[in-house]
Every structure is written in structure tokens, then in C-alpha cells.
Amino acid sequence: MDYYLIAGTAGDRSPAGLLVEEFVLCDDYTAAGIDGAEWRPDTRAWSASAELSRAIRADLALRGRVTPVGRQDACAAFARLGGGDLPEEDGLRFLFQERRSLPASAPLNLGSRSGARRYRILFAGELGADGLEKALKALRLEPTDDPRVVGKASTSTGGHGFTWELRRIGAGIAWCVDVTARLGSGPVTALGALLHHHRQAIRDQGLIPVTVERFA
Structure with missing residues (x-):
């Protein structure tokens, strides 16, 4: 799973929220979508994150407030934000409410004869x-x-x-x-x-x- 700390303003080292994501992969390891959930201290609840997931990739200003972290740092931030113990990853998957689908199409034939x-x-x-x-x-x-x-x-x-x-x-x-x-x-x-x-x-x-x- 991938974890992101979301700051209230650019350059702020204190996170204002946590985003948890997991890529959904096809049999050939291409990405079919992104599952996720967002947690904010003001609501003290997990919510759907498809819009935030899209925005952190498209909005340069918002991306300046996003810090990719590992699970250990995510656990520490979640506790500081008042969430307590961050659920294990199997538990987090039960919190995913909305999948952000990614465009999918058949692989292009670029004329390769090598089978690569x-x-x-x-x-x-x-x-x-x-x-x-x-x-x-x-x-x-x-x-x-x-x-x-x-x-x-x-x-x-x-x-x-x-x-x-x-x-x-x-x-x-x-x-x-x-x-x-x-x-x-x-x-x-x-x-x-x-x-x-x-x-x-x-x-x-x-x-x-x-x-x-x-x-x-």
C-alpha cells in the first residue's frame, strides 16, 4: 500500500490528513484502478478518496502539500492526528469505499517481432x-x-x-x-x-x- 500525508498548506510539516492507496493490477501487471481512503482529523472518519487521488496527480499546487511516506511514518502521523492505531493493511482494505478507475486498452502492436x-x-x-x-x-x-x-x-x-x-x-x-x-x-x-x-x-x-x- 502507498501512504501520503496531506498538509494544510505548502511547506507545512504538520499533516492535516492521511491518504491510503493501493493499485489494482490486471493479470499482465498493468494498472486497472486505484483503491483508497482518506482520513481527516476534523471528521475523525475515513471517507472516499477517488477525487483526492485524481487531484494530487493533476493539481500542481495540491501536490506541493503531499508527502509520500512509508507505513511507519503513516502510523506515527495517524496517531498524532488523533486517529489512534492505524489499522493493518487487511483492515484498511475494508475502508476503501470508491475505486478510481484508470483507462485501459489492449496493448498496441508496435511492430515488434521479438515478443517483448x-x-x-x-x-x-x-x-x-x-x-x-x-x-x-x-x-x-x-x-x-x-x-x-x-x-x-x-x-x-x-x-x-x-x-x-x-x-x-x-x-x-x-x-x-x-x-x-x-x-x-x-x-x-x-x-x-x-x-x-x-x-x-x-x-x-x-x-x-x-x-x-x-x-x-
């Missing part, structure tokens, strides 16, 4: 210099000659071959990790684990994951 799958993990936000350095390290990226690509890496595991690239989309608009997977005979769960790791590695640098798309 191509994914894009899209993020809202901007990486500062420190965040970019940490992202390069977390994804084990090497520089490329392509000015559109910040770094590239590859690995083989479970009989599969994976290559991924970190790209900036516009100035201060968005980032993405593009993953090419050449699946072998091993369990396809290795693909899901890699996509999850890369999504969390960039989220740890303060960006907000938007979706996981498949292009081929």
Missing part, C-alpha cells in the same frame, strides 16, 4: 538533484547517449530479460520508467516484482505514481 512486452510506469512531480541521484542509484542506471533518457539498465532473472530507462516528460511535469520485458520460461511473477520495485523506488524520491501502461 513494453511497459511505462508514469509519475507526477519533479525530481530534484538529490532525488535524481538516489533514483539513478536505486534503479542501477547508467548514462546513455540519448538526451531523452536519463539512464538505462538491464538484468536477467528467472529466465527473463529486462531493460529499463528513466525518462523526463516535459519540464517539471512528469517522469516515467519504461520497461522492456522479454519473458522466458520462468514464473511471470518476476515481471510483477520488477515493476513494483521500480514504482516504489521512484515514489520513495517524492514522486506520485500515476499508472502502469502496456504498449506492446
